[in-house]
Amino acid sequence: MEKIVALCKRRGFIFPSSEIYGGVGSTYDYGHYGVLLKNNVKAAWWRAMVGERDDIVALDSAIIQHPKTWEASGHLAGFTDPLVDCRKCGHRFRADHLADLACPEKPSKHPGEAENCSLTESRDFNLMFETTAGPVKDSGATVYLRPETAQGIFVNFKNVLQFARKKPPFGIAQVGKSFRNEITPGNFVFRTREFEQMEMEFFVPPADAGQWFAHWIAERERWYLELGIRADHLRLRPHEPDELSHYSSATSDIEYLFPASSSPEPGRWSELEGIANRGDFDLTAHSQHSGEKLEYFDQPTGERYVPHVIEPAAGADRATLAFMVDAYDEEQLEGGPRTVLRLHPALAPIKVAVLPLLRKDGHPELAREVYAGLRRRMQTEYDDGGSIGKRYRRHDEIGTPWCVTIDHASLSDGTVTVRERDSLDQRRVAIDALAPELERRLTEPWRTPKPAGSAR
């Protein structure tokens, strides 16, 4: 993990936010390759959810919604962490995590154990960020930054029924930022106060909820595997009855096995996504609080019911991190060691790098032409800095699946060398055939070149 964090910084994938001002705790900015990678993760989710299904529609609801939303959802009353303060040093701690924490003044002790400690009683602290929206009188209109995108979907259920002409089973998908005022964020981008969710709420006839719950668990697991996560680094963990949320009758987490030494949640598998059977909890709650009937009336059968909801809720930042970690590899080649990100081509930030062998003799001119032809079709980078070997290493390290080299022969016979990241295979391809050839390779099924891998 330290290696991933170092690579992220070195190549500008992800770095601490507002660094020139000393940073903001656990807040990160995505640099060039990081944005492209995360955008590809979101696009792959979007394709699987919206592009390739006709039973799911898209939504983009506001971050600042009507405050009653959070009354109905239970967040206002119950979305809290129990906290204690130290009267002496002023630090604040999760009351339920004291045994895992170190006293900031005396790190060998837990908070409350050191001589100078004096902890207050535990108080509930709401995790929603609160702000005031105008036009306001002095009392102000208190609103909240959404702690999840899901509720924006539920409050729009009726609109979608009406305008999208959908009937259960159907889903509503949304990608967007959410905010939680975590007291102890951390572990790189695994737990941050500002994060991006990919959530889909699937509305079904109550009797079919169990079957759709199973469907979505299988679908979502398949998504990670098809995008290259090793099967032995992924597992499904059904929640125990006593850890279920109040709204859920069943939840299964898709968990990823981060490297043992420094897992985001050390020593255990970490949640990438939760698939929950939320029953009719949400629609019923919003119906009660709004006075609107949130139900489905099936004209042909005359049946009227409140649909049940199956929710696959994934984190875009966590998924991005897991794809990077799982793709990270170091190996010895004849020319020396290399670091390589074996990313699925669909996720790779750069699909192809165009490299003139020399910075003279007509190589740059032809390389520019090849570059111009490719960049309209896929994310392409022109790279003429340093030796060809150094450039290959640089692109291995960011996961570029193909490097195209323009050399002396290219000028006479109109072919270029296409070098493949994983197999190191090099073959000559006619410039005219290059774009279609790479597009074909981009869309064909991808078999992970990663070793089967022992458990970490």
Added chain:
Amino acid sequence: MEKIVALCKRRGFIFPSSEIYGGVGSTYDYGHYGVLLKNNVKAAWWRAMVGERDDIVALDSAIIQHPKTWEASGHLAGFTDPLVDCRKCGHRFRADHLADLACPEKPSKHPGEAENCSLTESRDFNLMFETTAGPVKDSGATVYLRPETAQGIFVNFKNVLQFARKKPPFGIAQVGKSFRNEITPGNFVFRTREFEQMEMEFFVPPADAGQWFAHWIAERERWYLELGIRADHLRLRPHEPDELSHYSSATSDIEYLFPASSSPEPGRWSELEGIANRGDFDLTAHSQHSGEKLEYFDQPTGERYVPHVIEPAAGADRATLAFMVDAYDEEQLEGGPRTVLRLHPALAPIKVAVLPLLRKDGHPELAREVYAGLRRRMQTEYDDGGSIGKRYRRHDEIGTPWCVTIDHASLSDGTVTVRERDSLDQRRVAIDALAPELERRLTEPWRTPKPAGSAR
């Protein structure tokens, strides 16, 4: 404009947020077609800025940054509106807009003119949303929702220089939400408190600033025109010296002529995008506040300078609205009137609709096959509801450029009818050739079918 708002609601492009709770003033949610359209607008911007240039890199910085950012940028001290309150009715008004406003108690009068009015002195009201981030002591750590994405770029200037190996002239592009606590938002999605920006900061040697300012004005104007905005609905308006922001030595707005009757800003052209020459204001300010040197050192020449910045800053919601308004058309056909959105195919939410002529006789099965083949390549909709004419109208109204109809002949000769939205041209295409044919049409230059149009 009323027609656009009605269409947006009827077809679920955009509707008021949290409607079941009575809405939140001037906040909107995007429904299925609206999300797809806005995503396409953002993707077109991204392609023009990041995909097709090698002198611009991407960034995605946090919404909640270090509060010192806003001290340095001047937002904390100066990003304010002058406001007055009425002591009698408690309403709050922009002090500089009193003459345009109506007294809520006596709408025939301006605030302060009615008998019962008693306005306070004008006070400055900061437009940034303020919130508190934990872990916090009781005093709290006050942070702000960013009022623009630009500052996230400036504070990362040094990171990008270092990791992206760029040297001026180069740019950093970012798309993301910003928040301004506007006292008088309004005019549909034209001015909202939560909105999405597409900003790019281009760093240049000081001597070249004028030339790059001109370059970006021309580029950005071309972008709107190529995506179909009518030339006579677009204009460039250089700011007068007295309306320039404190950080800018020159700014030109790209303005759109909304329909006269109900323009977002009635009676005048409205800003879609501003292109500003910000000089060295931002880097110098952040350098002073952070103590970090934010400059460029050119090794070959030994030259050291603070780059000047040219900023094209566009609004994704405004652009989406302008593309819709400009595409909106009503016309009389032989079969009756139709409403049609003449959107550029790259922007159209749905590229192609697949329509079985009948819901029997093998049409649905073949149509499903055609649909399955297309939806992996482009956003495709399967539509079997109602008569074929009704379905054509439905897709005209949301701007779908092509409808593919599967009929009896399709079963025997393997061809389908491709009907074009604008020309109404229908021709038979072999199913095997359909995807490449539509992909070809999608990428070829598009000539707007809109009438040259008189000034509104």
